[in-house]
Amino acid sequence: MQMEKDKLKDKGQLPEEDMAMLMKCQEEVARLMKEKEDMVRLLKEKEDMVRLLKEKEDMVRLLKEKDDMVDLKKGKVEETQQIVDEEKYRLLKEKDDTIVTLKKEKQEMVRSLKEKEDMVSLLMAKEDMVDLKKVMVEERQRIIDEGNDRLLKEKDDTIFRFTKEKEEMVRLLKEKEDIIRLMKENGDVVRSIQKEDMVNSENGSIKDKKQTTDDGNDRLISEKNTIVVRLTEEKEEMIRLLKEKEDTIRLMKEKEDIFMSSKEKEDNKADLKKGTVGNIKQSTDEDTDTSTKEKGDIIRLMKENEDYNNTIMKLKLDLEALKSLHEENCKLLESKKEDIIKLLADKEDNASMILQLKQDSLTKENEDILRLMKEKEDGNSIIVKVKLEMEALRSSYEEACKLLESKEEDVVRLLADKEDNASVILQLGQELEATKRLHETHSQQLETRASQVKEELEHRIKEVELMLEDSIKRKREFEEVSKSRIQFWEQKGIVVNQFVGLQVQNIQDLRLCSVSVRHEILNCQKRWLEELAGLGQNLKVVTNAAEKYHAALEENRKLFNEIQELK
Numbered sequence: 001m002q003m004e005k006d007k008l009k010d011k012g013q014l015p016e017e018d019m020a021m022l023m024k025c026q027e028e029v030a031r032l033m034k035e036k037e038d039m040v041r042l043l044k045e046k047e048d049m050v051r052l053l054k055e056k057e058d059m060v061r062l063l064k065e066k067d068d069m070v071d072l073k074k075g076k077v078e079e080t081q082q083i084v085d086e087e088k089y090r091l092l093k094e095k096d097d098t099i100v101t102l103k104k105e106k107q108e109m110v111r112s113l114k115e116k117e118d119m120v121s122l123l124m125a126k127e128d129m130v131d132l133k134k135v136m137v138e139e140r141q142r143i144i145d146e147g148n149d150r151l152l153k154e155k156d157d158t159i160f161r162f163t164k165e166k167e168e169m170v171r172l173l174k175e176k177e178d179i180i181r182l183m184k185e186n187g188d189v190v191r192s193i194q195k196e197d198m199v200n201s202e203n204g205s206i207k208d209k210k211q212t213t214d215d216g217n218d219r220l221i222s223e224k225n226t227i228v229v230r231l232t233e234e235k236e237e238m239i240r241l242l243k244e245k246e247d248t249i250r251l252m253k254e255k256e257d258i259f260m261s262s263k264e265k266e267d268n269k270a271d272l273k274k275g276t277v278g279n280i281k282q283s284t285d286e287d288t289d290t291s292t293k294e295k296g297d298i299i300r301l302m303k304e305n306e307d308y309n310n311t312i313m314k315l316k317l318d319l320e321a322l323k324s325l326h327e328e329n330c331k332l333l334e335s336k337k338e339d340i341i342k343l344l345a346d347k348e349d350n351a352s353m354i355l356q357l358k359q360d361s362l363t364k365e366n367e368d369i370l371r372l373m374k375e376k377e378d379g380n381s382i383i384v385k386v387k388l389e390m391e392a393l394r395s396s397y398e399e400a401c402k403l404l405e406s407k408e409e410d411v412v413r414l415l416a417d418k419e420d421n422a423s424v425i426l427q428l429g430q431e432l433e434a435t436k437r438l439h440e441t442h443s444q445q446l447e448t449r450a451s452q453v454k455e456e457l458e459h460r461i462k463e464v465e466l467m468l469e470d471s472i473k474r475k476r477e478f479e480e481v482s483k484s485r486i487q488f489w490e491q492k493g494i495v496v497n498q499f500v501g502l503q504v505q506n507i508q509d510l511r512l513c514s515v516s517v518r519h520e521i522l523n524c525q526k527r528w529l530e531e532l533a534g535l536g537q538n539l540k541v542v543t544n545a546a547e548k549y550h551a552a553l554e555e556n557r558k559l560f561n562e563i564q565e566l567k
Contacts (some may be wrong), residue, residue: 065388
């Protein structure tokens with residue numbers, strides 16, 4: 001190293017280190033200038049980013065306002081749709097209610113028809129029961145008077161007549177239902193005509209037809225009321241006739257029972273006259289009750305037969321009256337049908353006019369309503385937009401004020417940074433000049449120091465060489481000492497191993513001795529336990545002997561005392 005330095009010194013190449021230092025300083029200055037430019041660029045980018053963020057916030061605000069407007073429009077559309085759906089639901093509900101009421105009315109009509117059919121079936125069952133009773137009476141009593149035959153024939157005739165009357169009643173009920181249905185249809189037609197007349201009166205287009213239809217409607221309403229009154233009266237008469245028929249059937253049954261009881265009573269009387277006294281005693285107890293019942297039944301049946309004949313005559317008259325009423329109703333219905341056909345033709349003519357007027361009015365009303373709804377929605381939307389714009393302008397004004405304040409602060413800060421940067425640039429220029437001067441002085445000092453350091457290094461190299469020689473000597477001595485110590489410690493290790501082996505053997509011997517001692521102690525314990533058990537048994541024997549000895553002593557004392565007493 002010393003030789004190389006001497007060569008470089010001879011050639012004059014040591015100032016190159018100073019030049020390298022100068023180059024490094026220049027590079028640092030250039031780096032600082034670049035950093036300064038980067039800082040300025042970053043500040044500009046920061047300002048651009050702030051501007052972009054503001055624009056982004058404005059865009060977000062505008063998008064939010066747009067979304068709010070869309071949401072408001074959707075809400076309005078949903079409200080209108082909801083109102084329309086509610087109206088549709090209400091109309092459907094009303095239709096369902098009308099359908100339910102009609103179904104209930106239908107069920108009531110079906111129930112009434114079933115009740116009527118049940119009544120007819122009951123009457124037929126009663127007739128069947130009467131026939132069965134008749135058969136039973138014929139089997140039990142083969143000898144029947146001519147009067148009984150006549151009554152039975154009259155009964156059959158009345159039953160046949162009743163069946164015919166029932167069929168006629170059913171037919172009349174059906175015709176009555178048809179009349180009611182036609183009346184309802186007539187009422188519907190009248191209502192429709194009234195509605196059309198109302199529309200025509202509102203439009204003011206057909207006045208002459210309105211007068212004619214009003215007259216026809218009044219006439220139809222009056223006829224409808226009369227027909228309804230007549231039908232109600234007929235219904236009450238039918239109910240009354242059915243009740244009378246049921247009463248007559250019941251009376252006929254009772255009459256037959258009374259007649260049969262009277263015949264049985266007469267037979268019993270004949271048997272009593274012919275039979276002996278013993279048979280009379282036996283039969284009287286059994287037939288007294290039946291005879292009394294049969295007398296009352298015969299009288300009641302005779303009366304009921306007369307009443308039944310009277311009711312049959314009344315029913316015939318009522319049927320004739322009902323037939324005449326029915327014919328009159330049919331004629332009225334035919335005339336009404338013709339009137340209805342005429343009214344329907346007029347209705348169709350009016351309907352076309354009314355439909356056109358309705359369509360025109362509805363289109364106009366719908367257009368007006370839609371226009372008003374649109375104007376209302378537009379007005380509401382304009383109001384909402386104005387409110388939103390006012391709020392947005394207010395918020396934007398506040399934000400702009402805040403941004404202006406922040407911008408002013410940023411401008412002040414940037415101006416301060418600019419001034420600081422200018423001062424920093426001046427300071428850096430001054431520092432560069434100072435560093436150049438310092439570099440020149442430092443290069444001179446380095447040259448002087450280099451010579452001094454070279455001399456010091458040569459002196460230190462010599463000292464280091466001497467120290468190396470001393471260290472080599474000490475190393476050799478240390479190696480010799482370490483070898484001797486290693487040998488000494490190896491000998492000590494051998495001695496220690498031998499001592500440890502002896503100690504291990506002694507420990508093993510002690511362990512064996514302890515095991516043998518433990519076995520002896522256990523054996524001693526067992527022996528002691530056995531001896532203690534034997535001593536316990538011996539003690540028990542001794543205690544038993546002592547107890548026996550004490551008992552013997554007491555007996556001896558007793559004997560001794562007895563002997564003393566005997567002496």
